[in-house]
Amino acid sequence: MYTLKQANTYIEKNRKRVIADYRNDYHAMAPIGWINDPNGFIYYKGEYHLFYQYYPYKAVWGPMHWGHSKSKDLVKWETVPVALAPDHSYDKDGCFSGTAIEKDGKLYLMYTGHIEGETEEDIRQVQCIAVSSDGIHFEKVEQNPVITEADLPENAKPQDFRDPKVVKNGDFYYSLIASKKEDGGGQILLYKSKDFLDWEFVSVMLNGEKEEGPMWECPDIFELDGKDVLLLSVDGLPKKENNFLNTHSVLAIVGEMDWEKGIFHKETVEELDYGLDFYAPQTIEDDKNRRIMISWMQMWGRNIPTETEQHGWAGSMTLPRELFIKNNHVYQRPVAEIKNYYTNKQSYKTIKLYDETKAFEELSAEVSAIELVLDVKAGKRFDIEVRSNQIEKTLVSYDCETSFLELNRINSGIELVGNEEEHVYKRSVYCEPENNKIELEIFLDRASMEVFANQGKYTLTSTIYPTQKADNIKITAEGQVEVDRLDTWDIEV
Template structure:
């Protein structure tokens, strides 16, 4: 550990202690979502199941609620309910990362954890250099930095970042989010036999090829993995224009499905689909655990989207992760469901009822609370609309094949919405946590994720229908674990 590294760690921990009291006074502090102890959190990094524990690293700026020279924060768990705050994993202490240890991934090899990340460097004029770097750990907590292992291929601008590494058929592969010299988004592919010497193989996707050939000006946070008989590429493209109900956020996150030809290093794939239809979802990262599950975390926000208007800024913290989700391939679509371990968050307060609404809006006795799980199944709506309002600050509506999520903007209080098409609505699985909502529709066919900031005086949840709507509803109170 260098003197610079030690100094940065001490300063970060001092910042946590200095502001711990005011952070914990925030009524919008979440109960069961990963948050920064102070400052700003963004992309999930290095998500891995290693030596019996799930490790999640994250982009962290401890000194302010804005962006800057990022650290890697680190939490671990065995069950996705009880979490341990680990030592800071990476600090921006070396010349090749002095403006931030940016996003990356982790892989196990010979019992060690190898983390790959982007070292960000800027000069006085704001010109950028990026280096794909490696650090190695014997225990998943303390890391030795080995420095840059990938130089920037001449085909790309310095917007070249977020390496994701995996092993397949005795070869290691890396995908990196990139921008071509023609300012088109791309995913670069590299290969290696030893994790330190990397060969550039060309574009895996985008950059003038296939359905992603002219699809925004930058692809961030690529993730590539097999699922069933297919190979999935997840990307976060920047520069897409809104198209009806699609691409309504500043930047998007989604996936394509195809088949990777390892011999020729090519990938034929279909059309881009968004992973989440809500307001706040970006930079997802996955891992496979020892049960063979493909699991996902994402940042519950979007870059460059009115960040300093969040009311949590007054309490010196900003942003959080989604709950962990399992991915499943159903036909040609990715489904997402909450991991089963989250059932252990249930803390009493159970309520169940069969309900029929007839041209009314009403509360249901026992269905309330600020940190709860709701399940609605066997929803039958033959005509008209169904709605659900949460704490007077968010509202879901299903009408004429369109599902809409509305919320009151935390910027100016106006009502804004996100939407998707559904053939029918038969179930809802909803996690509410003081200032976040995650909605899983039809066993994960569609997902909406959002932050929201309800008034303290509006704790009610109401249900309504313009004609007749019947369903069974279950509710649980959820533990506070953070």
């Protein structure tokens, strides 16, 4: 078994050995080792706390710990000691994903304990609790595990029963837990408790069909702008036209939650991000009543250069995003705090391009924010090159005739290849102009790119690994495209 002391000692001794070439400047990361899902994201005692699936000893997935960072503004993150290690019989092979809630001034974590067996049939996943009075040091409760296979309904596999999301509604605490059905497909199970220790099964909150993916993960539920929103991360969702091209996808389901009956009634289902690296998002409501989301900025099954090149670390989180709903659609906006770190503003206005390319050689954009407003009513297509040099570039393109916005990283640098049947190096989304305009916000960091289109109606998130200095911007127009405004800022944290 692993221990907290072992993990924290290893991190302190080895964290300076990592190679920092691709380490992001303003995104949450671990100091060393592997990270994946964000966990236990919460605003607690005046600070944002972010836990995450963590294996400190190598830059590959291993027996999961809970790493821990905290921040006062969602941009500058401070690493604090590892919160959970797989050190009990009920979680000996991993402290898997879960969430946090404040109760009586204390911080409670609910997570999945993973127990390997001699065969796959022998694997068990159970739900466990740890508590802290200072938000840093946690103790696992004596009652663990608090939910086991004895609490499962019929047709639920004890081998795939994980990722509790805890919420308070009325007098009860509720836990949404992802489950795999014996006869195939995903489902969300609902449990409730008055004291957070003694839990009872309520219902199958949402039942998935086989074509909706073999396993659901990391559920999240919240009320926003008068609607209930359920986020699901799905392993193996079949691709459908332009959607779900990655091995794993995230769904935003807007509808209505009936807490009395424990049933979620879905109205609309959409993919949440149309990029290449976005999975397992988690949300909170903070002290400003904002619904903030953060996600793992990576994709299962792909090579990660910082691991293969032996940099000693792998994985980063997205820029936190504020969520809104308009017309049953979830919008995402970068948190306002990022603007506090903008410097060196450079601006252009009213640039008319007609079947030509303009290079903005005096603009540099590596760790930066770019805002563009483009008038496309007389255009056929535009391509925006960012992080470019003579041999590398990342493209954001728009086809004015089909209204598809595309992110393409085939020439971004180190090749990234996954387990998909066909190499996925670009993604696109149907994005209609608003008043003949396409508005883009592009956030660049050392190894990442996040595109927000039309005030965050759609987002495209991707990792990129340029091999040489790559900070140029070029715009190419087919037909007539007018750049109403182009602003860039460096981001310095």
